[in-house]
Structure formats: C-alpha cells, structure tokens
Amino acid sequence: MALSFCNSKATPHLQGVGVKFRGNRGVESVKNLIKKVGIPPLVSSPPESLRRGTWVKLICGASFEDVVDIRNLSLVYTLAGVDCIDCAADASAVGAVNEGIETARDICDLRRPWVMISVNDDEDLHFRKAEFDPEDCPLDCSRPCELVCPANAISIEEEQSDAQVSYGGSVPHKLKGGVITERCYGCGRCFPVCPYDRIRAATYVRDASTTSRLLKRNDVDAVEIHTNGRQTARFEELWDSLGDSMGYLKLVAVSLPYNGDSTLSLMNALYTVMEPRLSLFNLWQLDGRPMSGDIGRGATRESIAFAVCLATARNRPPGFLQLAGGTNAHTVNGLKREGLFRMYSGENSKDKTMVPGLPNSPHALISGIAYGGYARKIVGRVLNSMHSKHGPALIEHHPEYLLEALVEALALVRTVKGYDQFTSK
Numbered sequence: 001m002a003l004s005f006c007n008s009k010a011t012p013h014l015q016g017v018g019v020k021f022r023g024n025r026g027v028e029s030v031k032n033l034i035k036k037v038g039i040p041p042l043v044s045s046p047p048e049s050l051r052r053g054t055w056v057k058l059i060c061g062a063s064f065e066d067v068v069d070i071r072n073l074s075l076v077y078t079l080a081g082v083d084c085i086d087c088a089a090d091a092s093a094v095g096a097v098n099e100g101i102e103t104a105r106d107i108c109d110l111r112r113p114w115v116m117i118s119v120n121d122d123e124d125l126h127f128r129k130a131e132f133d134p135e136d137c138p139l140d141c142s143r144p145c146e147l148v149c150p151a152n153a154i155s156i157e158e159e160q161s162d163a164q165v166s167y168g169g170s171v172p173h174k175l176k177g178g179v180i181t182e183r184c185y186g187c188g189r190c191f192p193v194c195p196y197d198r199i200r201a202a203t204y205v206r207d208a209s210t211t212s213r214l215l216k217r218n219d220v221d222a223v224e225i226h227t228n229g230r231q232t233a234r235f236e237e238l239w240d241s242l243g244d245s246m247g248y249l250k251l252v253a254v255s256l257p258y259n260g261d262s263t264l265s266l267m268n269a270l271y272t273v274m275e276p277r278l279s280l281f282n283l284w285q286l287d288g289r290p291m292s293g294d295i296g297r298g299a300t301r302e303s304i305a306f307a308v309c310l311a312t313a314r315n316r317p318p319g320f321l322q323l324a325g326g327t328n329a330h331t332v333n334g335l336k337r338e339g340l341f342r343m344y345s346g347e348n349s350k351d352k353t354m355v356p357g358l359p360n361s362p363h364a365l366i367s368g369i370a371y372g373g374y375a376r377k378i379v380g381r382v383l384n385s386m387h388s389k390h391g392p393a394l395i396e397h398h399p400e401y402l403l404e405a406l407v408e409a410l411a412l413v414r415t416v417k418g419y420d421q422f423t424s425k
C-alpha cells in the first residue's frame with residue numbers, strides 16, 4: 001500500500017513511501033496483543049456502540065494538522081477499537097486519518113471507524129491558533145510558553161550574531177522559530193504565561209463550501225458542528241450552506257458548551273433548524289471543559305455535570321448524548337458514580353427521548369465518550385520518543401513503539417468498551 005496524503009503540507013517527504021512492516025516479530029506481538037484482548041468480536045458497529053453506550057471517539061483536534069501524528073494516532077486508536085475519529089476539516093488531515101485506519105486494518109482485520117470532520121459556525125476556542133513573532137521576544141525570556149504547550153507546538157532558538165562571533169564571542173542576537181502552526185490546536189495555555197503579553201490568538205471559521213466538498217468524499221462519514229450557544233442564526237446559515245452534502249453522511253454531531261438554564265432551549269432551537277433535513281443519526285457533544293482532559297483527574301467533572309443535567313431532562317430534543325471536554329481515564333468512574341454508565345432508557349425509564357433511526361429501541365442515556373487531549377497525551381509520549389530517535393516516522397515501521405502505544409490506547413478505550421480480559425503486554 002502506498003501512502004497518499006491528500007495535498008500533504010507537513011510531510012512531503014512521506015509521500016509515495018511504501019509501507020513495509022520492519023521487524024516481523026514486533027508486528028506479531030501487536031497481532032498477538034489484539035488477539036489476546038479479543039477486540040474484533042467485542043467491537044460493535046458504530047451505531048450499535050451508540051445504542052449500547054460503548055461509543056468511543058478519538059479527537060485528533062479541530063485545529064490540529066500535523067499529518068504524521070494524525071496518521072499514527074489514527075492507526076493506534078483504530079487498533080484499539082474506537083468507533084469514530086474526528087479531525088480538522090482539511091483534506092490533508094482527512095487523508096492522514098484514512099491512511100492510519102487502512103494501515104491498521106492491514107495489520108488486523110478490524111471494522112472501519114467512522115471519520116468525522118469538525119467545523120464551526122462562529123468564533124470558537126477550538127478554531128484558533130497562537131501566534132507571535134519571536135523577534136519581538138526579549139532575549140532573556142525564560143520561555144514559559146514552550147514549557148506549557150501540551151502539543152510541543154512552540155519551538156524557539158537563539159540566533160547567534162555573525163559579527164559578534166568574529167570577535168570571539170558567541171552571543172545570541174535574536175530569537176527565531178515560534179509557533180509550529182500545524183501542531184497548535186488552540187488550547188490557549190501559552191497566552192497567560194507569557195510575561196510580555198506577546199502571544200495573540202488568530203481565530204478562524206471553516207469555509208462551508210470546502211466543508212461541503214469534504215463531506216461528499218466516500219471516506220468521510222460524519223460532521224461535527226461546534227456552536228458557541230450564543231445564537232442560532234449562524235448555525236442555521238451553516239446548516240443551509242452544507243445543503244445536500246449532509247445526505248452523504250451517517251451522523252451529524254453538534255458540539256456545545258453548557259449554558260446553564262438556556263442549554264436545553266438552545267438545543268431545541270438547533271434541532272428545529274436541523275429536523276427538516278435530518279435523515280441521519282444525530283448526536284449532542286457535551287463539551288464540559290474544552291481541551292483540558294490531559295490536565296488532570298478533576299478536568300472531567302464539568303463534562304459529567306453536563307451529562308447529569310441532560311440525561312433525564314424531559315424536554316430534551318432527540319439525539320445521542322456524548323461527553324467531551326476534559327474527558328480522561330477518570331470519566332467512566334465519574335459516570336458510574338452518577339449511575340449513568342451504560343444506563344438504558346426505555347419504557348420503564350423517565351427518559352422518553354427517541355433517537356432517529358432507532359425507533360422503539362432502548363438506548364443508553366449516555367452513548368459514549370470522546371477523548372482528545374488525554375488520548376493524544378498518552379500515545380503522544382510514545383510518538384515523541386519514537387520521533388526523537390527516528391525522526392517523523394510511521395509507527396508500524398517500529399513495532400516496539402506501536403506495541404507500547406497500543407497498550408496505552410487500550411488502557412483508555414477499555415474503560416468504555418470493557419475489554420475485561422485485557423492485561424498489559
């Protein structure tokens with residue numbers, strides 16, 4: 001199989017490279033682990049996972065566009081059995097996700113996860129990039145921005161002055177580098193730590209006609225629309241612009257923050273906009289504390305509180321509910337404590353909301369969990385270690401790293417999927 005990133009920007013050196021598995025013993029270890037875990041028989045189809053409350057989505061990041069990492073993450077999490085992989089609405093990112101998925105399926109005969117692209121209808125935290133000119137930074141700055149960035153998206157070097165070197169001294173003349181745009185996913189952690197207030201946020205809105213074209217690809221299955229909840233006019237405008245491209249999809253997700261008492265009325269208003277052309281599954285992504293799952297245990301509290309508010313709300317519009325924003329290894333336990341993990345609606349339940357496409361069928365009150373920053377962090381540690389030793393490599397070329405990354409991914413995905421027989425390595 002040849003790599004074929006569409007319009008690859010970040011990794012032209014990888015185009016056309018044939019995938020060969022080096023070190024068959026390593027790949028056999030990966031296959032053996034997958035066999036031992038028994039993933040194929042336990043992995044249900046994405047709609048079935050939604051219904052059963054075992055849906056897991058990997059969020060690569062609405063603004064994250066490093067195609068090497070996106071591809072490797074997609075490969076690892078496909079092997080771990082996720083139902084969906086969500087990426088930037090960008091042809092290169094979509095190509096990288098699909099390349100990762102198909103490479104994983106060459107290793108092991110797994111069902112294909114859905115591919116989702118994320119767009120926004122207005123300004124949104126997920127759709128921004130940090131920017132600064134390193135030449136404006138004081139030479140003696142201790143560069144806390146580099147340290148705080150969870151994506152290794154800031155790299156600053158000192159440029160030495162030639163003139164001064166000729167006098168025998170090698171002193172820094174100015175700083176160079178800055179934000180590695182394709183790696184920045186807009187988390188915002190660098191903004192407050194800059195002591196000189198040099199970092200700006202550049203926000204953007206994804207172009208609807210580009211999105212429409214991507215949705216018509218046969219390797220894109222779903223779209224997620226991020227809305228800030230302040231009004232519905234822009235959502236309606238985007239929904240109308242996407243037009244008949246929605247007919248090519250299996251799922252539309254709406255990602256929204258908690259807006260207190262107005263949350264339900266907003267959801268109902270959005271549903272009213274969608275309903276006339278809603279011939280596919282719909283899902284509400286409850287974005288608790290955006291882009292924070294990697295920070296620590298407590299980051300998941302807000303997404304769980306959001307789920308508690310909505311799970312049994314009587315006047316909730318139809319659609320699956322899925323957690324995001326701050327989700328991490330503690331999220332399932334939090335749901336269990338609230339009695340919401342794999343709790344089913346149905347005739348004896350207070351929950352009477354129906355899900356399009358699943359008439360008269362009981363379904364889980366909470367359909368699943370999307371993991372972003374935390375999922376990327378645990379596998380990212382392995383990818384970073386591989387990259388520092390081998391450069392921007394394809395992970396299947398280094399099965400020892402693939403095995404290590406898969407163990408990390410399985411430890412997270414199993415909390416939802418229940419791969420009970422899983423034991424590390």
Ligand code: SF4
Pocket residue numbers: 129130148149150151152153154179183184185186187188189190191
């Ligand atoms: S916004 Fe976040 S990801 Fe982007 S450079 Fe700053 S810390 Fe890194």
Ligand code: SF4
Pocket residue numbers: 132134136137138141142143144145146156193194195196197198199
């Ligand atoms: S912390 Fe601010 S001033 Fe210092 S290197 Fe980073 S952007 Fe420049």
